[in-house]
Amino acid sequence: MTVFFYQATDRSGKLIEGDIEAEDHRLAVQKIRGLNYFPIQIWREKPKRSSLSFKLPSLKFLPPISQKELMNITQQLATLINSGLTLDKSLSTLALLAEREKSREILSDIQNRVHGGSAFSAALSEYPRVFSKLYTNMVRTGEAGGALGSILIRLTDFMEKSQELKANIRSALIYPVLLVLVGGAAVTVLMTVVIPKFSAIFGDMGKTLPLSTTLLLWTSAFLGNYWWALLLSLAAAACGFLLYLKTETGKFRWDRFLLKLPLFGPLIQKIQVSRFSRTMSTLLTSGVPVLQALSITRTILSNSVITRAMDQIHDALKGGKGLAEPLRRLGVFPPLAVHMITVGEETGAMEEMLEKISVAYDKEVERSIKQLISLIEPLMILLMGGIVGFIVISMLMAIFSINEVPL
Numbered sequence: 420m421t422v423f424f425y426q427a428t429d430r431s432g433k434l435i436e437g438d439i440e441a442e443d444h445r446l447a448v449q450k451i452r453g454l455n456y457f458p459i460q461i462w463r464e465k466p467k468r469s470s471l472s473f474k475l476p477s478l479k480f481l482p483p484i485s486q487k488e489l490m491n492i493t494q495q496l497a498t499l500i501n502s503g504l505t506l507d508k509s510l511s512t513l514a515l516l517a518e519r520e521k522s523r524e525i526l527s528d529i530q531n532r533v534h535g536g537s538a539f540s541a542a543l544s545e546y547p548r549v550f551s552k553l554y555t556n557m558v559r560t561g562e563a564g565g566a567l568g569s570i571l572i573r574l575t576d577f578m579e580k581s582q583e584l585k586a587n588i589r590s591a592l593i594y595p596v597l598l599v600l601v602g603g604a605a606v607t608v609l610m611t612v613v614i615p616k617f618s619a620i621f622g623d624m625g626k627t628l629p630l631s632t633t634l635l636l637w638t639s640a641f642l643g644n645y646w647w648a649l650l651l652s653l654a655a656a657a658c659g660f661l662l663y664l665k666t667e668t669g670k671f672r673w674d675r676f677l678l679k680l681p682l683f684g685p686l687i688q689k690i691q692v693s694r695f696s697r698t699m700s701t702l703l704t705s706g707v708p709v710l711q712a713l714s715i716t717r718t719i720l721s722n723s724v725i726t727r728a729m730d731q732i733h734d735a736l737k738g739g740k741g742l743a744e745p746l747r748r749l750g751v752f753p754p755l756a757v758h759m760i761t762v763g764e765e766t767g768a769m770e771e772m773l774e775k776i777s778v779a780y781d782k783e784v785e786r787s788i789k790q791l792i793s794l795i796e797p798l799m800i801l802l803m804g805g806i807v808g809f810i811v812i813s814m815l816m817a818i819f820s821i822n823e824v825p826l
Contacts, residue, residue: 423447426516427456458498483521486547490578492522497571506567507534538562552715553698560706570705577701584693584781591788595795602803608808611646614639621817632817635810639765667723673720682794685753686787691725692756693780702771709737725751742769757779 424438427445435456441447444461449460484492492513499509510530517523525546532542540559543550552560554574618636621628628636642649654803663669678684695716702712710733717729728751735745743761746752756776763772 421447423461425451425458425461427451427458437561445572458748462675483525483546484519486578486582488519488522489549490575490582492517492526493571493578494575497568498574500571501568504686506539539567552718553702556707556711556715557702557705564706572702573705577697580697580777580781584690584784587785591785591792595792595799598796598799602799606803606806606810610639612643614810614814615643617817628820629813629816631809631813635813671723671727672726672771678722678724682791686784686791687722688751689700689780689784689787691720691722692752693777693784694719694754695725696773696780700770700777703773704770706728709742726756 421442422438423444424439425436427435427437435825439447439450441450447461448458475750495516496509496513499512500506504512507530510526510533514523514526514530520600529539529542529546532545533539538559540555540562543555543558557570557574558567561567614635618639621632664673677687698716698719699712702715703709708713713729713733713736717726717733720726720729728746728749731749732742732745736742741764743757743764746760747754747757759772759776760769761781763769766772
């Protein structure tokens with residue numbers, strides 16, 4: 420038998436913590452429900468609570484609640500509502516369960532608004548940095564249809580799949596980033612520490628050095644004396660580029676350039692197709708009208724070339740046309756995705772077909788990232804090896820020229 424620790428509520432909404440013995444997680448849930456409790460969270464090991472607490476400085480550019488925490492809150496809220504608790508009591512329980520002070524403040528304020536007669540979706544819309552338009556509109560649809568619990572479950576699944584895709588992309592990029600950092604640090608040490616020592620020796624010899632060595636010594640001296648100017652120039656260029664991207668024209672031109680890149684373009688397109696399909700499927704399944712669903716989906720797409728295409732598709736839908744034909748005409752989605760959407764329209768199973776597209780392109784994204792990384796890794800190794808090799812050969816050529824000086 421295993422000891423499971425749990426958090427649950429009774430029928431009045433009171434928070435209860437305890438432990439129970441069971442053979443597995445499923446039986447533990449059944450035993451807790453047998454006590455007339457509604458289980459919220461169950462652990463095999465008792466969660467540790469630190470006696471020391473400190474407050475991190477507030478970072479204004481970060482959302483008050485992270486996506487992972489929001490996913491957990493949504494899942495717990497769905498569990499409470501589907502267990503029979505009212506929305507008011509469920510929100511009050513969540514506020515008690517929240518570990519972060521900011522989360523407790525937001526949930527308590529939302530609970531107070533709901534208790535005062537405000538709609539749940541209206542209360543959520545007061546925090547646009549936490550609850551996106553997609554989140555708020557799906558909740559509004561769940562309220563209207565009396566299916567808030569099932570809508571929250573769909574939202575949890577949606578956020579879980581989105582987080583999984585982001586995690587796959589981040590994990591795939593770890594090794595190339597480390598390779599760049601380590602290689603860059605090695606070259607920097609060579610250029611700023613090792614080469615200057617040889618420079619003093621070569622200068623005392625009074626011998627004409629090979630061109631490659633002269634170029635290397637000049638670069639090393641420039642980095643040693645004017646590194647601050649180089650950093651300022653790079654910072655100014657980066658700031659200028661970011662400001663340019665903030666303009667509508669700059670963002671559109673840069674996104675169009677990215678889509679045309681040989682390897683990165685198709686990958687970016689697949690990521691956008693996956694986001695589009697999953698979001699549209701979730702919204703349409705939840706009962707959101709297609710025009711409203713398209714408007715919401717547009718806000719989560721990051722490529723401005725595709726978002727402009729969404730505007731034209733929106734106009735086509737208002738004119739009575741389908742979704743597949745404008746997508747085919749604009750050419751922003753791969754032919755396979757457009758064909759599957761066409762089949763979905765013809766069979767009347769658009770939601771299911773969009774879900775299949777998102778699953779298929781999630782796998783395509785993961786496969787494309789692995790292929791891209793497998794190609795980038797040897798190229799980066801060759802590049803770093805070429806730079807280090809150039810430095811070593813230049814030094815050896817200088818040493819050989821010194822040995823030719825008559826004694």
